Amino acid sequence: MNWLIYALIFWLASWALNVRIANSAPSRFKSILVPMLFGFSLLGLWEGLVSGFNISPILLPPPSMIAARFASSLPILWEDFVQTFVKGALSGYFIGCSAAFLTAIAIDRSDFLKRGLLPIGNFVAALPIIGMAPVLVMWFGFDWQSKAAVVVIMVFFPMLVNTVAGLSAKNEIQNDLMKTYGAGYWQSLLKLGLPAAMPFIFNGLKICTTLALIGAIVAEFFGSPIRGMGFRISTEVGRLSLDMVWAEITVAALAGSAFYGTMALIEKAVTFWHPSQRS
C-alpha cells in the first residue's frame, strides 16, 4: 500500500515540477530537462505500481530489476548488439538503401523502367516478413547474412518510393535553366536533381532506420546462431527471464533512437538550405 502512495506522490511532485519549469523562461537545458523528468516520473510510477500491486516479475518486472539485469549482463548485450544491429541491421540497411537509391535513379532516367520496376518494388514490399524470413534463412544460412537479406527487403521499397518522389521534385523552370546552361544529364542530376531530392531521400533513410532494426530482430525468431537480440528475446521469454527481455528491449530502443538521431543530424548538415531546417 505504501508503495502505491509513494508512486502517486512521486508522480504528482514531478508533474508539478515539470509544469513550473515549462512555464518559466525557456532555455536549452530546460528543453532537455522536461522530457527527462517526464520519463523518470513514468519509471517511478511503474516501479511503485508493480511493487504496490505485487505483480509477478514473470509478467512485468520493475525498472530497478531491469536496470540491475542490464548492468550485470553488459557483455551478453554487447555481443547481441553487434550480431543483430551492426552485422544484421546495418549491413542490410546499407545494401537495401543503396540498391533502392540506384534503382530510383534508373527509374528516373527511363519511363520504361518506371512503369516496370515500381510495381515490382510494390510487390516486394507487400511480401509478409514472417513468410519471407524462414525462406531467406533457408537460402542464406542461419547467421547474420539471412537477417541482412530480410532487412534489405524491408527497407528497399520505402527508400525507393521516397527517392523516386524526390527526383521528380524539381520543376520545369529549374530544368529549363539547366538546359540553357547546356548541362548534360549527369551534370543536371548532380547539381539540381539530387539536391532537390535530398529532403525526400532523408525521409526514406529515417523511416528505414527503425524498419531495419525491427526486421533484423524479427528475422532471428526463425532460426539463428545462439546470439543476437531476437534470439535472446525469444529464448528468455521461454525461460521466464522477463528482466533480460526488457534489457534487450532497452538496447533496441536506445540503438534505434541513436540510429534515427544520427540520420537526422546528417540531414540537418546536408539540407541546411531547406526551409524546414531554417528556424
Added chain:
Amino acid sequence: MKNMIKGAIAGAAMLAASMAQADDDVTLQLKWVTQAQFAGYYVALDKGFYKEEGLNVTIKPGGPDIAPAQVIAGGGADVVLDWMPSALASREKGLDLVNIAQPFKSSGMMLTCRKDAGITTSADFADKTLGVWFFGNEYPFLSWMSKLGLKTDGSAGGVTVLKQGFNVDPILQKQAACVSTMTYNEYWQIIDAGLTPEELVVFKYEDEGVSTLEDGMYVLGDNLKDAAFKDKMVRFVRASMKGWKYAEMHTDEAADIVLENDASGAQTEKHQRRMMSEVAKLTSGSNGALDVADYERTVQSLLQAGSDPVITKAPEGAWTSEITDAALN
C-alpha cells in the same frame, strides 16, 4: 398475470437447467499445437469422460510463441502441460508450479544426425553444428552436452549450436550435422523428406541416460490449498488418464479424434496415426502417477549441468502425489 406466471415458470426452468449443467470449468493449456501428442485429453473430451466427472474442460492449443508457464502465471489456464526442466526452471524464477500427474513415462526426445556428416557415436559431436530448440526446450540438451564435457559456445573442441526453427530443414540442407527431433513428430518429417533410416544415426535421450520428464500436468501451488480446486483436479486427472488409456488401446480412433479437433486443419491423417502409435509407447508405462525415481533422475541431470546449471538447488514441493493418489484408487 398469466404472462408473469409463464415468465416465472420459464425462469425456474432455466434455473433448473443451468443447475443441472453446473459443471466445473477447467482450462487446459497445451504445450504445442493440436496433435496426437495430446490425444488423451482430446479423447477424454470427445468420449465424454470429462463430462462424466462433472467437468467442463476447455483445451487451449499452444504454439511456437506460447510459454505454458507464462499462461498459468497470467491466469489464462488452470492446468498446463510442460516439460519438467522448464517447469523446474520457472519454479526457480518464483513461479510455484507443482506437478500433479505424469502421463508420459518415457522421453521422446532425440538428436538425429546424418551419417555422411561423420557422426556415428556421441564422441563425434566435437566441432560439429547441432540444431536445438530453445524457448525452454533447450535444457535437456544443455545438460547432456555438459555431461559429455562439450562446450556449447562455439569454441574449438566444443559444439556449435543453432537455434533451429520448428522444422527439420537444417539437416536436410546440411546446415547442421544433427537436429533435435521427437520420436513421434520431427523424425518422421525427415523420413518423409526423403532421407532413409539407414542414412541417419539416432541418439535417444532415454538411451543416453539424460532423459527428462516430458508433458506433465502442472498447477499453481496456491490453488492446491483450495479443497474445491483439488477435488476438480482429482476428477480431471482421473478422466484424462482414462482418455490416455483409451487412446493407447485405439490409436487410429484417437488420431481421428485429434484431427476432428484440429481447428487449424494443418494435420494429416497419416502423420497423426503414426504419431499416435509412437506416443502410445511413451505413455504406456505410466498410470498417471509420477515415478519418484524418474523425478530424482531429472533433477540430478539438471543440477549437474556443468558451469551453467539449469537449476541451482534441488527443488522442494515441486510435485505432489495427493491428486493421483485420490484419482487412481
